[in-house]
Amino acid sequence: MYILLRFVFFINLKIMYTHTKIICTLGPSSNSLEMIIELIKTGMNVARINFSHGTHEEHFKTIQNIKEAREKTNIPISIMLDTKGPEIRVGELKNDVLELKTKQKVKLIRGEAKNDDEIPINPFEVLKILKPSQKILFDDGYISAKVIEKDDDYILIEIQNNGILKSKKSINIPNVQLSLPAVTEQDIKDLKFGCENDIDIVAASFIRSADHVLEIKKILHQNNCSDVSVIAKIESAEGVDNFDEIAEAADGIMVARGDLGVEVDLSLVPKLQKIMIHKCYDACKPVVIATQMLESMIQNPRPTRAEVSDVANAIYDSSSAVMLSAETASGKYPIETVRQMKKIIHETESDFDYKDFFYKESHHIE
Numbered sequence: 001m002y003i004l005l006r007f008v009f010f011i012n013l014k015i016m017y018t019h020t021k022i023i024c025t026l027g028p029s030s031n032s033l034e035m036i037i038e039l040i041k042t043g044m045n046v047a048r049i050n051f052s053h054g055t056h057e058e059h060f061k062t063i064q065n066i067k068e069a070r071e072k073t074n075i076p077i078s079i080m081l082d083t084k085g086p087e088i089r090v091g092e093l094k095n096d097v098l099e100l101k102t103k104q105k106v107k108l109i110r111g112e113a114k115n116d117d118e119i120p121i122n123p124f125e126v127l128k129i130l131k132p133s134q135k136i137l138f139d140d141g142y143i144s145a146k147v148i149e150k151d152d153d154y155i156l157i158e159i160q161n162n163g164i165l166k167s168k169k170s171i172n173i174p175n176v177q178l179s180l181p182a183v184t185e186q187d188i189k190d191l192k193f194g195c196e197n198d199i200d201i202v203a204a205s206f207i208r209s210a211d212h213v214l215e216i217k218k219i220l221h222q223n224n225c226s227d228v229s230v231i232a233k234i235e236s237a238e239g240v241d242n243f244d245e246i247a248e249a250a251d252g253i254m255v256a257r258g259d260l261g262v263e264v265d266l267s268l269v270p271k272l273q274k275i276m277i278h279k280c281y282d283a284c285k286p287v288v289i290a291t292q293m294l295e296s297m298i299q300n301p302r303p304t305r306a307e308v309s310d311v312a313n314a315i316y317d318s319s320s321a322v323m324l325s326a327e328t329a330s331g332k333y334p335i336e337t338v339r340q341m342k343k344i345i346h347e348t349e350s351d352f353d354y355k356d357f358f359y360k361e362s363h364h365i366e
Contacts, residue, residue, distance in 0.1 A: 045078070
């Protein structure tokens, strides 16, 4: 009976929704009323607001524009709040920018940077568990370093490759479980704000266990938003290890390939993506593929062949949605990007037999 119900569910899904959904991140290039209307007409299904950037005042204006655009187009666009989440970042560098050279030694410190060989870290305390020879990655992995020695007030590292580091850039510690909270004080404020302004979906960043999902849902419940869906973003090795329990607790999954590709070996990301997509079938949960899907269109009016293949393969694997980040938030060609994404979806889905696929999937499970 379970297999039959599941089969009927997916066939109904195909009848009701004929296309893989497109999630667009709104930002300086796209958060005006006029641009949102054009994005909706071109193919946007979900408007994502990244709370890692901007103020509540700015987000309020964007949400109001989305609501007005919905009314003008009479198309039901969902609003997604993407949480900042717990993270480690570079603080304010002495001159905002630091040129780093291979073999150069610099100190990671707490507090304010007073010299050019100091990198302030926020929060510094979580790095105390690091040991000599462990790897540290800056700016989405573009700058690599290793720990040389540590003291109570600093950690000495050696830079592994040349690079330019700016203030506020991300820091990743691969294969190390850090004692970061599931939800920060800022996240709580942002979730309350989202509930007050009628969000539909929360994309919860850096989810590492089912308890983290439940904590987000508890906050939503406390703010009378129990009907808001929680999409758990898988961005770490710990999240991958605990995927089954996370998928069970969440309303959906986002394969967030940016941080995931830094936290685990990059060559593992395609395999992990496919595994997570197929596990979502077993759990009857939607799955979103995100990060660098049409990255080159930030600057160019056409995508690369590799990007088109990447999007198509995500659709062939039956992803529920594909997400655009900087392509629509700050890129030069947001409308063209969505148009190109929709065209890829249309061409790929026209070659995809959903009914046969889900029939085979249900019999395979049985």
